[in-house]
Amino acid sequence: MAYYNDLDLSTFYxxxxxxxxxxxxxxxxxLGRACYRVAVIERQKQGGLVSVVSEIVNYPGTPSIGGSDLIKQMRSHAEHFGAEFINTEVTALTDMEDDIKTVVTKDATYHCYGVLLATGAPPKDVGFKGEAAYRGxxxxxxxxxDGEFFTGKEIFVIGAGTTAAEDSVFLTKYASHVTALVPSEDFTCDAAFWTRALEHPHITVIKNIEILEVTGDSLIRSLVWKDRASGEVTTFRPESGDTFGVFILTGHLPETGLVRGLVDLDALYYVPVDRRQRTNLPGLYAAGDVCSYTFRQVLTAASGGATAALDLIKFVYRMQTKVGICPVQPVRRATLHKTVDGAPGGESLEKKSLFAPEMLSQLYTVFARFEKDLVLHLFPDARPVSGELISYMNSLAGLEDKLSVRLEDVTDDEPEFRPCVRVEYTDETPCGFAFHGMPGGNEFNSFILGLYNASCSGQAVSDTAMEKIRSIDHDIHIDVFVTLTCTMCPDLVTAMMRIATLTPHVSCDVYDLNHFQSIRERYNVMSVPCYIIEGREPMFGLKSVDEILEVL
Ligand SMILES: Cc1cc2nc3c(=O)[nH]c(=O)nc-3n(C[C@H](O)[C@H](O)[C@H](O)COP(=O)(O)OP(=O)(O)OC[C@H]3O[C@@H](n4cnc5c(N)ncnc54)[C@H](O)[C@@H]3O)c2cc1C
Incomplete structure (x- = not known):
């Protein structure tokens, strides 16, 4: 366990x-949506084989979209749910049989409970000029x-195996003619697979050729190859100046170097997985083209990713319970899709909200009166309550433009302070109050009222009380101890926070004692609400604004 004590939580997922x-x-x-901390490590600036494809027409719900746009949308969707992205190359996986695994990259080392290998299987390069430039x-x-894109046009197939043989025949559905260019002297599979192609009236098969070059403008206009035996060079260029298709069916190279020796691979070096995308090594999952699938498409890859995530959700939960360490929950971006009807201005938060519809309408009523921008300054530690705090505050900020979240790094160094949300103005001036723990349960309303009182003229205060508050000329700090189930606590908290928002001389820190056992023991707090003014003796019971001002 010494190892886990040294664990750097900032790089733990x-x-x-x-x-x-x-x-x-x-x-x-x-995984982000399930409030897990997840990092996606990608070595390219924009990942995904499909990024170079000009048009994708077979992704459900998107009749036509550029490959790069589809990947951008997928990334933005994942970021919305808090997924983090790290642009580097993974170079090794170690400690893979331990509960906490190590992912080594060119730039840093990370730790996690589960690893998903989604490294793909790019097509093998044939190695001719223009090959990369005209991809897609x-x-x-x-x-x-892609066959459909070449309806009525010439199609060339490059390959010598079963896929090249079968797809040559399949492509006659679309092509005016198919020419199969076989790079080797003979087929690399049983010649019987080629019988249909060889006998097909719209297919020409040419063996033992070397592809030299494709050229064109934005699309391919010519293909040059050489007969390896005779040395004769042939250039194909449609008379009409039209474009045509070149299908490279020479196989793929699964990116499984990272897991060779760690998990079983099939004969072609793909990763065999079960129906839940699990490899034979617990905690190591694989999804997408890298797996021993029959089909390799965007949709099948996405489906594998979703399946892996659903199983990882259960796996990670078991690990968190076993090891007792929880990475901090992700920060969710404000709003991605504004879809809830009936919210002010016709726009609102996404459908999945932490707040029930009736609570939302009350929140909107309060937020509509906000005048000043407020910052919810968060100080998390590694406890699950910090994750809750981050999710909650981020969801609140997602509802109202005048609220934003500022997140400090996670640390366990301040056990009597964190987790904490301190409310500030945008110039970092404190609004006078902070909540330690997560202001949920009965304290939710008092916290929202605190925000309301800080952002605008707020709740009414009697003239006498106002006069007393204005006359306070020295700094007074009040600690208030509550529990989230206490029914009297919120009124005391609201009153304390109200005073604190009216004068810079009073500050008030509220603690949910369930998360601060050492404070409870130090002051021997046996009942709540309890408050301590300027470190003096603890006082108990509900007090109004006027009553608090009496004792200040
Ligand atoms: C030209 C072309 C056109 C296509 N057109 C279509 C189409 O129209 N419709 C369709 O459904 N499918 C199409 N496909 C297939 C589709 O692209 C793939 O099936 C799909 O991209 C597989 O997704 P994936 O997530 O498994 O892997 P990929 O999209 O290949 O992504 C894997 C990622 O892992 C990264 N990676 C690998 N190793 C490391 C490492 N060590 N460290 C960090 N990052 C790493 C790679 O950089 C890559 O970005 C096409 C493929 C090609 C080549």
Whole structure:
């Protein structure tokens, strides 16, 4: 356990996903949504094989979208649910049989309970000029997905195996003619697979060729190859100047170098997984093209990512319970889709909200009166309550533009202070009050009233009370101790916070004693509400604004 005591919580995640393609991004979305801390590590600036594809037409709900746009949308969706992105290359996975696993990158080392390998299986390069440049702009890799784009046009198939043989025949559905260019002297599979192609009236098969080059403008306009035996060079250029398709069906290279020796791989180095995307090593999952699937598409990759995430949610929960360490929950971005009807201005928060509809309408009524911008300054520790605090405050900020969240780094160094939300104005001037713990339960209303009182003229205060508050000419600090189930506490807290928002001389820190056992013991607090003015003897019971002013 010494090792875990040294664990750096800033680099500790519930799940680390390697690869920001459709599989990794879908998993990140689901895990973030389940309030797990998840990092996606991607070595490219924008991940995903499909990023280079000009148009995708087979992703449900999006009849036509650029590959890069689809990946951007998936990433933004995952970020919305708090997924973090790290731009570097993973170079090693260690401690993989331990509860807490280590992910080594070129730049730093991270720890996590679960790892999802979503590294893909890019097509093998043939190695001719223009191959990379025309990827997705005439050079294609999947006949069932891209064949349709070449309806009525010439199609060339490069390959010598079963996929090349079968897809040559399949592509005659669309092509005016198919030419299969076989790079080797003979087929690399049983010749029987090629019988249909060889006998097909709209297919020409040419063996033992070397592809030299594709050229064109925004699309391919010519293809050059050489007969390896005779050395004869042939250039294909449609007379009409039209474009055409080149399908490279020479196989894929699964990116499984990181897990070789760690998990079982199949004969072609893909990762076998079960129906929940689990490899044979507990805590190591795989999804997308890197797996031993039959089909490799955006949708099948996304589906694998979602399945892995759903199982990881259970796996990580078991690990958190066993090890007793919880990474801090992700910070959710404010609003992505403004879909709840009937909110002020016709726009509101996303459907999934922490707040019930009736509570929302009350919140909107209060927020509508806000005048000054407020910052919810958060000081988390590594306890689950910090995750709750972050989620809650972020959700509140998502409802009202005048509220924003500022998050400090996680540390366990201040056990009698954290977790804490301190309310400030945008110039960092304190509004006078802070809540230690998570202001939920009966304290939710008092906290919202505190915000209301800080942001605008707030709740009415009698002239006499106002006069007394204005006459306070020295600093007074009050600690208030509550529990979230106490029914009298909120009124005392509201009164304390009201005074604190009216004068810079009074500050008030409220503690949910359930999270601050040492404070409870030090002051021997056996009943709540309890408050201590300027470190004097604890006082108990409910007090109004006027009564508090009497004792100040
Ligand atoms: C030209 C082309 C066109 C296509 N068109 C379509 C189409 O129209 N429709 C369709 O459904 N499918 C299409 N596909 C297939 C589709 O792109 C894949 O099935 C899909 O991208 C697989 O997703 P994935 O998440 O498994 O992997 P990928 O999208 O390949 O993503 C894997 C990511 O992991 C990253 N990575 C790998 N190793 C590391 C490491 N060690 N550290 C950090 N990062 C790492 C890679 O950089 C990559 O970004 C096409 C494929 C190609 C090549």
């Amino acid at each position: 519930d799940v680390i996903i390697i690869g920001a393609g459709p599989a990794g991004l879908t998993a990140a979305l689901s 702009r005439g050079i294609a890799y999947t006949a069932p997905v």
